[in-house]
Amino acid sequence: MKIGVLGTGMVGVTISNKLLEKSHSVKMGSRTSENEKAIEWLLGAEKNASAGTFEDAAKFGELLIVCTKGENTVEALQQAGTENLKGKIILDVSNPLDFSQGSPAFLIPTLSNTNSVGEEVQKAFPDAKIVKTLNTMWCGIMVNPASLGAGEHNVFMSGNDAEAKLMAKKFLNVNFDWKPDNIIDLGDITTSRGTEAFLPLWLRIWGAIGTGAFNIKIVK
Amino acid sequence: MKIGVLGTGMVGVTISNKLLEKSHSVKMGSRTSENEKAIEWLLGAEKNASAGTFEDAAKFGELLIVCTKGENTVEALQQAGTENLKGKIILDVSNPLDFSQGSPAFLIPTLSNTNSVGEEVQKAFPDAKIVKTLNTMWCGIMVNPASLGAGEHNVFMSGNDAEAKLMAKKFLNVNFDWKPDNIIDLGDITTSRGTEAFLPLWLRIWGAIGTGAFNIKIVK
Numbered sequence: 001m002k003i004g005v006l007g008t009g010m011v012g013v014t015i016s017n018k019l020l021e022k023s024h025s026v027k028m029g030s031r032t033s034e035n036e037k038a039i040e041w042l043l044g045a046e047k048n049a050s051a052g053t054f055e056d057a058a059k060f061g062e063l064l065i066v067c068t069k070g071e072n073t074v075e076a077l078q079q080a081g082t083e084n085l086k087g088k089i090i091l092d093v094s095n096p097l098d099f100s101q102g103s104p105a106f107l108i109p110t111l112s113n114t115n116s117v118g119e120e121v122q123k124a125f126p127d128a129k130i131v132k133t134l135n136t137m138w139c140g141i142m143v144n145p146a147s148l149g150a151g152e153h154n155v156f157m158s159g160n161d162a163e164a165k166l167m168a169k170k171f172l173n174v175n176f177d178w179k180p181d182n183i184i185d186l187g188d189i190t191t192s193r194g195t196e197a198f199l200p201l202w203l204r205i206w207g208a209i210g211t212g213a214f215n216i217k218i219v220k
Numbered sequence: 221m222k223i224g225v226l227g228t229g230m231v232g233v234t235i236s237n238k239l240l241e242k243s244h245s246v247k248m249g250s251r252t253s254e255n256e257k258a259i260e261w262l263l264g265a266e267k268n269a270s271a272g273t274f275e276d277a278a279k280f281g282e283l284l285i286v287c288t289k290g291e292n293t294v295e296a297l298q299q300a301g302t303e304n305l306k307g308k309i310i311l312d313v314s315n316p317l318d319f320s321q322g323s324p325a326f327l328i329p330t331l332s333n334t335n336s337v338g339e340e341v342q343k344a345f346p347d348a349k350i351v352k353t354l355n356t357m358w359c360g361i362m363v364n365p366a367s368l369g370a371g372e373h374n375v376f377m378s379g380n381d382a383e384a385k386l387m388a389k390k391f392l393n394v395n396f397d398w399k400p401d402n403i404i405d406l407g408d409i410t411t412s413r414g415t416e417a418f419l420p421l422w423l424r425i426w427g428a429i430g431t432g433a434f435n436i437k438i439v440k
Contacts, residue, residue, distance in 0.1 A: 113327050149440075186428045187424070197417050200333070204415075205414070213440060216439070217373075217436065217439050219372070
């Protein structure tokens with residue numbers, strides 16, 4: 001499958017490499033076509049890897065994954081071009097964290113509590129199918145849940161399109177080995193408010209246990 | 221031990237009953253001494269139960285537990301009287317949820333993100349030892365963690381006083397059967413921001429799985 005990954009940070013690189021391993025073709029997109037991190041990634045990447053602008057990646061991908069900072073997600077997709085998003089499933093992994101005052105970060109007020117990045121993206125691109133997912137954990141766990149507790153922990157999903165969520169569930173299962181029973185569909189895109197709001201606790205847990213290599217399991 | 225429980229809602233009642241079972245003496249406090257819910261509780265409660273104002277409960281208790289709504293926590297403790305809190309450990313179970321727009325609730329902006337109820341309480345009563353804990357789950361689980369997954373899930377703790385947190389840990393272990401290894405000390409009282417911010421996700425998970433009888437386990 002042709003996949004466009006928007007964002008050249010650690011999350012984008014980790015997801016892209018895993019998808020290449022699974023024999024997908026990946027184009028990594030960034031603000032400019034000469035992004036240093038994208039070039040560095042390309043040099044070390046397997047075949048079927050390419051890089052370009054957000055627009056190039058969006059045109060290329062049959063499915064898109066946004067791994068930008070939450071404050072930049074809508075803008076990155078605007079640069080990608082509304083016409084290149086139409087009808088496509090977009091996995092939104094971004095979080096509205098503000099690190100400007102140092103760590104631990106807080107949430108950007110206009111993008112949290114009674115709003116979320118997921119909702120803003122869906123509002124800005126009503127013809128795209130936004131599925132918020134994977135945003136509650138460190139990227140190493142996103143693509144390799146089996147590395148912790150035999151994969152018995154949870155990932156959440158929020159989105160308005162039921163079919164897109166089913167496809168996303170299958171995508172997480174086939175490519176990253178998430179067990180279907182461990183993928184929790186929280187409901188429509190407004191439930192992104194919940195998962196994005198988990199980050200402040202996530203950062204504190206990281207601080208307390210000394211590693212980001214953890215996840216939460218719902219015990220019931 | 222003599223324990224003052226502030227708040228007559230479901231959380232206050234559940235905690236009070238469990239403490240009576242464990243042979244503690246409990247005085248439940250509320251805004252007025254003739255609180256209907258407190259009287260209803262007294263009628264069904266075991267011996268060693270009594271009720272009164274917030275002030276009565278605070279005077280009575282060697283340890284206090286605040287189970288009010290987060291927006292009322294500081295005010296309830298002001299009514300309890302600063303001199304009655306001095307040097308005491310106060311377990312703060314409250315959350316800054318606003319249900320005024322219906323459910324799911326959101327967080328009160330002035331009491332969340334870059335602030336928390338825990339911090340406000342500690343600032344208002346610097347001579348009391350605030351330990352934020354138990355606020356990330358349904359009250360049935362607070363007092364009976366073994367009812368889920370053999371008790372193998374987590375409760376968090378935030379506070380500035382290390383000794384008070386050790387005492388609180390022992391209290392949770394002895395009275396509610398929380399296993400010490402499952403009690404995670406997140407750090408100082410500012411880490412309340414993290415646990416209080418979990419509520420929006422908690423409410424969405426409840427909505428998705430159809431029960432509040434769940435908790436999270438950190439898998440690492």
